[in-house]
Amino acid sequence: MSILGTRVIRTEDPRLLTSGGVYVDDLREPELAGAVRATFVRSPVAHALITGIDASAALEQPGVVAVLTVADMTDLPEPPPVEPPADDAPPAEGPVPLGPPWSEPLLAVDRVRFVGEPVALVLTDSTYQGEDAAELVSVDYEQLPAVASIDAALAGESLLYPDAGTNVCTQGLGECTDDSIFAGCEVIVEGDVVNQRVACLPMEGRSTAAAFVNGKLTVWTSTQNAQISRLILTAIGLPPEAIRVVAPDVGGGFGAKIGVDRESIIIAWAAKHVGRPVRWVETRSENLLAMTQGRAQRHHIKIGGSRDGHIKAYRLDVIQDTGAYARMSGFLPMLTNLMAPGVYDIPAVQAGYKVVLTNATPIAAYRGAGRPEAAATIERAVDWFASEAGVDPAVVRKLNFIQPEQFPFVTKTGAPYDTGDYEAALDKVLVAADYEGLREQQQRRRDAGDTRQLGIGLASYVEITAADAGAGETAKVEVHDNGTATVYTGSSAHGQGHHTAFAMIVTAELGIPMDKIEVIHGDTDLIPDGIGTYASRSLQLGGSAVQKAAIEVKDEAARKAADLFEAAESDVELDSETGMWHIKGDPDKSLTWSQVASAADEGLIVANVRFTADRPTFPFGTHLSLVEVDTETGKVTLLRHVTADDAGPVLNPILLDGQRHGGIAQGAAQALCEEILYDVDGNPLTSTLADYAAITAAELPSFELLRSETPTPLNPMGVKGIGEAGTIGATPAVHNAVIDAVSYLGVRHIDMPMTPERVWTAIQQAKVSAQ
C-alpha cells in the first residue's frame, strides 16, 4: 500500500519540540560573530515633510557604531529607468510595477507617508543600546494633512504623491454603471460590504541578518522565498551570483513574507556599507506598524434575481486601500474581480476596481490575497438576497450553483474553473451539521424570546490556487551510493510540513525509507532557481516537481540496474515497497539503491527538473458556522464550525487538516474580532498585541472537518491547494451566521469585525426602525 494518503506525523517536529527552531535571531553562524544590532528610527507621524535629521546626540551614546540615513546611501545604483507609457496607451490594469511618480524609497527621502515608515537606521553593539540611541535621533517633521480613509483618498484634498495629481494609482477596466443587467429582477439588494484591514501577524516578525565577506553578500532572512528575495536584493547593486540568501526556520508568513521588504534591503546594504555583519529582528510594535497588512477593501454590491431565488445579475465594485505604497499595484482587487461570482452560474456579472493610496501601512498578500474578499462578499450578497426573497439560503445556493457537468467552466469574469461538485460539498455539511435540526432549534429559541439566539451561516466557496501555475517550481532529487536520497526544492516551508510531504512523495516513488531522505530548501547557493511558497502552490507545483524528479531518477536507475543485471531495461523493475530492484519474474535476484547508485558516475543518480502547469486549480467547499448571539450585550460565541473541503486527492490528512484549522481560525478572527484601526490623523490605534484583538483558543471551538477528493487533470497527482481555503470559507460563514441570528429582529447587515458593540448597535437600530 502506498504511503500517499496516509497519516504520517511530521519529521520536522522532534527538533522543533526539543531544542526549538533556528530562526534568524537564533543563528550562531561564524559569519555573524560580532554582528551589530540594527534599530530603525520610524516616522511617528502619518504624513509629513522631513526638514532635518540630527543624529549627533545618538552618536555620543555608548555602543553606537553608526546612524545611517538616506544621505549615506550614495553607493546605491540608480534604479532601472521606467519606460513612460505611450500617450495613447490604455489605463494600467493589473499587476504592473508602479514606477515614478509612485515609487517607494528604502529609507525615507524627504517625505514620510505612514506611521512606522523607516527614516534612519541605528547600528549598535547591543539591542538595548539601539533602543536608547534611536530615541535620541532627532527628526524634524513639517506635518501635512493625513489621508486616513478611502473617502479621504478619493476626495484628493491631500495628495500622497503630489506629482501624480491623484491618490488613485490604478484601476480596472470593468464597467460598473450599466444597470440594464438588473432589468426584470424581482428582488434587488444593493449596499456596501467592508472587508476590513487586518494584520497578517506571523508569530515571528520580520528578521534579517547580513554579512558581506570577500565580495559576497550572505543574507539570512525570514522569507517565504529565498530565490525571489535574492532578485529583490540586487537593488543594492550586486549581481545575483554575488548574493546568497538563506531562509532558516521561518516563524509563519501568511503572505506578508513573500520576498523581502525595504527594511531587509536596507540591512543588506548596511552590512556592505559598514563592513560589519548586521542583524535586525523587529519588535511586535514595529511589526504591527510596518509589516504589510491584508484585505482593506470596500465593496459596493448589487445583486438581483427572481422571487423564487434565481440570481440573474451581480455587480461588484471594489475600492482597494493599498496604504502608503502600492506594493502590489492592482493585483489584489484584480483577483477579487476575477473570483467575483464565486460558485454561481450568474448570467450577468460586472466587476471593477480602483486602488487608492492612504497614509497607512502598505497592503499586500494575506492568506488568500484578493480571493477571500471576493468570497466574503458574494456569500454575504447571496444571503442578503435570500433573506430579501424569503428563500432558505441553502436553497438559493443550490438553485444557482455551477453544475458538475458544466466543468470545465469559464465564469463571466474569465476564471477557468477546472473541476467541482459544489452541491455535494454543501449537502455533506448540511447532513453533518443537521441543518434541519439546527433551524428547528433556532425557531424554538426565537419563539421563546430567548436572550441568546442561534445563528446558522453558510458559505460555499471556490478559490484559485497556484495562480501563477506557469511559473512552476523546481526540484532536484539525488540518490547517493549509501542508499540515501536528498531532495532540493525551490518551494519554501514555513510550517506547512514540506519536509514530510516531499519525503513521502519520494518514498512512494523510490521505496527509500523516509528516514533516509533529506529535504533541503531555502538556500540560493544550493538551489539557485526556485519560486517559493504562496498562493497554495507548494504541493501541486513543488510536490509535482519532486515527483517528476523522482521518476526521472527511477528511469536512470533502471538503466543502471539493467547493466548490473546484464538484462534488458524493460526486464528490470523497482519494488517501491521495499526499495529493491529486481529482474521481472525473478524475485531472488535483487539490487539495493546503494548498489545501483554506486554504478553511476560519482556514485550519484540525479534529476533536476522544473514542473509547470497549464492553468491554476480551483478547490472548493462549504463551511457552516453555528453561533450564539447574546441579544442584550451583542456578544457572539462561535459554537460549531463544520466544513466540507475538496482540494483533490489528499497526500497526508494531518497536514491537510492543519492547514484547514489555521485558516478557519484566521477567517473567523476577521469576522469576529480582528481589525487594524487608525484615527483621523492616521495614527495607528492597534500597534501592540494588547490593542490588536488576535484570536485565541478561548474564542474558538474545535472544528468538524469533512472532505471529498475531486482530482484536477492539471497535475499527475490530481492535487489542488488547501492553504488558503480555510480563511476563504470561514469568514463569510461566521459573518452570515451572526447576521442570521439577529435577522428576525430586522437586521440585514453588520460589517466585520462583528464586535459586541457593533452587533448591539445593529440590534438597537433595527428596533428603532421597526417602531
Place this chain on the structure above:
Amino acid sequence: MKVELTVNGKDITADVEDRTLLVHFLRDTADLTATNIGCDTTSCGACTVLLDGESIKSCTVLAAQADGRSVTTLEGLASDTGEMHPVQRAFHTEHGLQCGYCTPGMVMAIVSMLKENPSPTEAEVREGLEGNICRCTGYHNIVQAALTAAAAIGAQEAAQ
C-alpha cells in the same frame, strides 16, 4: 549587577544590566534560544518558561527577579536520556505545531497547566491557553495535544 540562576539544572552566574529581561538572559547569556519573543506587551506567551516550576512570561520578569531561583525552558524538558516529555510527545503525535515559533511557550504553558489541573476539560484547556497566541494551528491540535498529554500523564502515574 550579578545574578545567579539555575537554568535547566545548571547554575549560571553572570553580570547583567539591571534592566535585563529574563528572556534576554536566557537567550543571550545562557545561549538557550528555544524561548522566543513574540510581542512586547506580555500578550502572546511565546516566551513562557517555568520559574520554580510555574509558568511565567519571561519577557515580563527581570533576570534580577529570577536571581537565586530555578528556570526550566523547553531545552530542559526532556528526560536525561533524551526521552520527550508527554506534552512534547503529544504535540508530535497530534500535529500540534506548524511553524514552531509559539511551540516552546505553548508546551511550557501546558506543562504548568497540567500540574495545576491534571485532567482538564476542553473548555478548561482553551481558557488556560488564552495567554498564548498561535497563528498556524487554529489551536485545534494544540488543545487536542494538551488533552492527549493529560491522559498520558494520568496513565503513567496510575502505572507507577
